Amino acid sequence: xxxxxxxxxxxxxxxxxxxxxxxYDLAPFEIDADDRLLFVTRRGTNEEPVAVAVEAxxxxxxxxxxxxxxDRDSVMRDVRxxxxxxxxxxxxxxxxxxxxxxxWAREKNAGRLLRGPTVWEDLVKTMCxxxxxxxxxRSMVTNLVDKLGDxxxxxxxxxxxxxxxxxxxxxxxxxxxxxxxxxxxxxELAERVASGxxxxxxxxxxxxxxxxxxxxxxxxKGVGDYAAENLLKLVGRYxxxxxxxxxxxxxxxxxxxxxxxxxxxIDMYYHNFGNFRGLAIWCDMTESWxx
DNA sequence: GCGTCCAGGTCTACC
DNA sequence: GGTAGACCTGGACGC
Numbered sequence: 001x002x003x004x005x006x007x008x009x010x011x012x013x014x015x016x017x018x019x020x021x022x023x024y025d026l027a028p029f030e031i032d033a034d035d036r037l038l039f040v041t042r043r044g045t046n047e048e049p050v051a052v053a054v055e056a057x058x059x060x061x062x063x064x065x066x067x068x069x070x071d072r073d074s075v076m077r078d079v080r081x082x083x084x085x086x087x088x089x090x091x092x093x094x095x096x097x098x099x100x101x102x103x104w105a106r107e108k109n110a111g112r113l114l115r116g117p118t119v120w121e122d123l124v125k126t127m128c129x130x131x132x133x134x135x136x137x138r139s140m141v142t143n144l145v146d147k148l149g150d151x152x153x154x155x156x157x158x159x160x161x162x163x164x165x166x167x168x169x170x171x172x173x174x175x176x177x178x179x180x181x182x183x184x185x186x187x188e189l190a191e192r193v194a195s196g197x198x199x200x201x202x203x204x205x206x207x208x209x210x211x212x213x214x215x216x217x218x219x220x221k222g223v224g225d226y227a228a229e230n231l232l233k234l235v236g237r238y239x240x241x242x243x244x245x246x247x248x249x250x251x252x253x254x255x256x257x258x259x260x261x262x263x264x265x266i267d268m269y270y271h272n273f274g275n276f277r278g279l280a281i282w283c284d285m286t287e288s289w290x291x
Numbered sequence: 292g293c294g295t296c297c298a299g300g301t302c303t304a305c306c
Numbered sequence: 307g308g309t310a311g312a313c314c315t316g317g318a319c320g321c
Contacts, residue, residue, distance in 0.1 A: 022299085131300040136315055180314025181301090224301045244299040 004072065006054075006061040006079055011093070014056035016110035016290065017083050021282070023114045026125055026138060027145040028159055036064075039082065040158040041117045042150075043074040049150050049158030054079055066154040084112040087236060092276045099272045105283040108290070113282070115234045119200035120193060121159045122234045127182055127189070127222045129230070136178075143177045165190035185222030192220075203235045210239045229278065238278035241267060250285040 008014075018024055018037050028040040034055065042049040052075055053064045063079050080086055089111045096106040105111050116122045128140045148164045149157035165186065173183035192198040198220070206213050210232060217228040229240030241247070243263055251266050252258055270277035270284075 129299055131298075131313085132315065133298045133317065135298095135317070137299080139316080174314085178315065181312090182314080185301090222301065226300060230299090242299090245297090246299040248299095 002065045002067075002070070004063045004065065004076060004079075005057075005059070006063060006076065006085070008060045008083075008085055011089065011109045012083075012085065012112070013109040014061065014083075016108050017112040018114055019289065020110065020113045021286070022129075022134060022137075023116070023122075023125070025134075026141045028149065028157060029114075029116075038156070039078075039117065040149075040152055040156050041075060041078040042158050042161075043071060047071075049152045049156075050075065051152040051154050051156045052079065054083070066152070068153065078117040082115055082117055084115070084236075087112065092238075092273075092279055095273045095276050095280070099280075101273075102280050102283045102287075104287050110283055110290075111279055113233055113279075116159065118159075119203050119231075119235060120162060123200050123220070123223075123231060124159075124165075124186065124189070126227045126230050126234075127185065127220075128179070130182075130222065130224070130227055140177055140179050140182075147172075147176055162190050162193035166194035182222055185220070189220055189222070203231070206235075210237050213237070214240065233278050233282070238276045238280075240278050241270065241281050242278055247281065247285055251281070254285065 018031065023029055024031050024037060028038075030038040032038060032053070036053045036055040038051065038053050040049050040051050048067070050070045051066045053066070055062055061079065061083075063075060065075055092111050093106045096102050116125065124144070125141055128137045145157050145159060148160035148168065150164075151157055168187075170183045170187050173179040173186050177183070179186060189198075193200065203213060203217070208216065214228045214232060217223050217231055223231070226242055226244045229242035232238070232240050233242060243266065248263075248266070251269075252260055255269060266281070267277070270280045273280040
């Protein structure tokens with residue numbers, strides 16, 4: 001077992017980042033009894049996957065790597081990536097100060113949304129969150145990882161590569177992953193990524209405008225407005241609200257007396273957060289998670 | 292046990 | 307560009 005020490009920004013909360021949304025609950029992510037975040041990473045399709053456990057210490061973070069050989073720089077990069085240690089949130093906190101809303105997020109150093117080691121992993125998982133209960137999302141992702149993910153030296157499984165997913169036909173996704181109508185979408189996506197026609201990793205530092213990038217994301221069948229805006233948040237763009245039925249219902253209860261209202265009204269409520277309004281609504285609606 | 296509803300939507304056809 | 311209907315699954319709920 002190798003241990004790597006990782007420094008964190010001054011304004012960082014391990015707890016509020018790891019539990020920022022449901023990703024920690026989807027394989028290969030896991031939180032163990034000691035509140036360590038477990039995940040599996042791999043650079044390159046031909047490399048062995050590596051299991052990593054991250055925990056908070058007084059001085060920052062420690063990542064424990066359960067492998068005989070691994071690329072130290074890759075593991076460091078992935079820990080920094082999934083916890084967004086290199087992302088700047090001063091603009092968000094300034095918007096909170098300016099608006100006087102969602103103050104708790106600034107006080108708790110919240111706002112960092114947990115993400116997977118690759119955009120590919122986040123993309124597939126996001127498609128599995130659409131039009132279903134969370135338990136079904138969890139079931140689909142677990143089935144996918146268990147059946148197609150390569151095993152690490154310690155027996156954990158990695159998220160499947162695009163190549164592994166492209167090697168399976170639609171029947172696998174219907175009958176074994178239980179992805180239902182999403183099955184042909186997953187096959188098509190895997191084939192596009194495996195062939196090199198689509199590279200989701202480029203979305204991280206794309207020079208496209210947010211509107212153009214959203215349009216590119218929506219070329220993936222199964223990715224609509226909600227999924228694209230959720231992915232935009234995960235690549236660090238918070239202009240879109242990523243409204244789904246849960247977020248809407250939470251807004252109605254919290255800010256509209258329990259009555260339905262238009263999406264436009266919701267958008268206007270967070271208008272003063274500018275490019276951080278997607279992050280603002282998420283923090284606003286999840287404050288009670290941490291009570 | 293059975294039927295219905297609905298959940299962290301999207302696609303397609305049609306107007 | 308806007309909208310209705312279809313699409314899968316599985317848990318919750320009422321009977």
